[in-house]
Amino acid sequence: MWTRALLFTAALAALAALTAADDIAEDARLDVPALVRKYGYPLEEHEVVTEDGYVLTAHRIPHARGASPAAPRVPVLVMHGLLCSSADFLVLGPGRALGYVLADAGYDVWLGNARGNHYSRRHRALDPDERAEQRFWRFSWDEIGERDLPALLERVRAVTGHRRVHYVGYSQGTTALLVLLALRPQYNARLLSFHALAPAAFVDYHDDPGKDFLVRLESVLDTLAFRHGFGEVMPRSAAMTELGLRLCSDGAPSQPLCARLVLGEGEYFNKTLLPVFLGHNPAGAGVRQILHYAQVQRFGRFARYNFDPLTNLARYGSLQPPEYDVRRVRVPTHLHYAMSDRNSLYQNVLVLARHLGTFAALHRVPRHSFNHYDFIWGGDARAQVYDAVVAALRAHDAA
Numbered sequence: 001m002w003t004r005a006l007l008f009t010a011a012l013a014a015l016a017a018l019t020a021a022d023d024i025a026e027d028a029r030l031d032v033p034a035l036v037r038k039y040g041y042p043l044e045e046h047e048v049v050t051e052d053g054y055v056l057t058a059h060r061i062p063h064a065r066g067a068s069p070a071a072p073r074v075p076v077l078v079m080h081g082l083l084c085s086s087a088d089f090l091v092l093g094p095g096r097a098l099g100y101v102l103a104d105a106g107y108d109v110w111l112g113n114a115r116g117n118h119y120s121r122r123h124r125a126l127d128p129d130e131r132a133e134q135r136f137w138r139f140s141w142d143e144i145g146e147r148d149l150p151a152l153l154e155r156v157r158a159v160t161g162h163r164r165v166h167y168v169g170y171s172q173g174t175t176a177l178l179v180l181l182a183l184r185p186q187y188n189a190r191l192l193s194f195h196a197l198a199p200a201a202f203v204d205y206h207d208d209p210g211k212d213f214l215v216r217l218e219s220v221l222d223t224l225a226f227r228h229g230f231g232e233v234m235p236r237s238a239a240m241t242e243l244g245l246r247l248c249s250d251g252a253p254s255q256p257l258c259a260r261l262v263l264g265e266g267e268y269f270n271k272t273l274l275p276v277f278l279g280h281n282p283a284g285a286g287v288r289q290i291l292h293y294a295q296v297q298r299f300g301r302f303a304r305y306n307f308d309p310l311t312n313l314a315r316y317g318s319l320q321p322p323e324y325d326v327r328r329v330r331v332p333t334h335l336h337y338a339m340s341d342r343n344s345l346y347q348n349v350l351v352l353a354r355h356l357g358t359f360a361a362l363h364r365v366p367r368h369s370f371n372h373y374d375f376i377w378g379g380d381a382r383a384q385v386y387d388a389v390v391a392a393l394r395a396h397d398a399a
């Protein structure tokens with residue numbers, strides 16, 4: 001009798017494991033709209049055209065599961081990092097991922113996608129796959145800040161009637177808002193508050209001599225990339241997704257290696273989810289987004305994109321690109337930084353805080369080993385960061 005019970009239990013366990021594995025494979029392959037709807041949340045897709053013709057997709061989760069659509073909600077615009085997309089705020093799943101946590105907290109959640117990524121790889125006139133001049137790909141996060149963000153904010157206003165919204169950025173998503181407010185300070189009036197996860201702006205400190213060498217090659221790489229048709233870097237690909245499923249799934253002998261390569265040393269990542277992370281990230285970017293960060297480090301200036309001196313003169317009226325004046329940021333800003341973040345060193349976040357002055361509040365993530373990827377993939381991201389973000393959002397709702 002007990003053997004049958006045992007067999008039955010074993011079969012149930014195997015079935016549960018199988019379902020879990022199926023879920024992982026499905027979540028790795030689905031696009032954002034299907035992924036969100038699978039978990040019972042409402043999802044709207046909004047097509048947004050920028051003043052220079054890029055066609056972006058914003059993903060909106062207007063309210064929580066089972067909540068009344070009519071209740072008043074404050075919109076939050078959330079912007080992803082370099083090579084990322086709106087999906088990175090969802091892959092941890094309901095109860096854990098920032099997108100769902102914000103919706104559950106009563107916010108109207110708008111997940112933007114910057115020009116060039118998987119969801120925003122379109123233009124009214126330019127072809128992203130045109131090989132010769134790569135005109136589509138001639139942009140950095142300067143354009144993302146100056147042009148994509150206004151288009152997204154305007155759409156949120158048009159749909160919700162809210163002129164002022166909260167903004168949450170991760171890494172490059174924080175850079176982009178600083179760019180916007182420095183170049184078009186009138187946008188201060190459109191924001192209730194700014195929550196910067198792993199802020200990226202000034203690079204006064206760096207700790208990786210290997211990177212210094214690459215950084216000095218930035219202008220060569222710019223020329224080479226456009227001459228040889230490499231304006232786009234690391235687009236989302238089905239091959240990568242399948243590779244992630246094969247090599248990084250539970251039970252795969254290569255999973256530990258895969259985890260170390262993708263996640264670093266973190267012990268708080270749920271390795272079961274690795275194929276889901278890799279199914280959605282990298283999601284593509286323009287090569288200049290990377291080179292622009294290299295310039296910030298190379299020249300020690302948080303400044304606009306550096307071309308050759310003549311082009312600089314024509315564009316900016318000076319031989320050197322002008323610095324972004326972050327003293328124009330006049331929004332309550334919460335800087336969330338982590339002590340083990342190698343991409344946004346805490347020393348550099350403190351420099352940014354000094355420039356922002358009284359508008360900035362600093363929040364150190366409690367767990368010392370928290371790193372750059374923990375902000376989107378950490379199993380404890382909610383407890384370490386997101387709950388604090390929600391608390392800070394609430395404090396600015398009525399502003």
Ligand SMILES: *[C@@H]1O[C@H](CO)[C@@H](O)[C@H](O)[C@H]1NC(C)=O
Nearest residue numbers: 020024093270271272273379
């Ligand atoms: C890791 O993720 C899987 C799949 O979502 C889930 O079943 C499991 O409970 C998670 N483990 C932890 C420790 O959170």
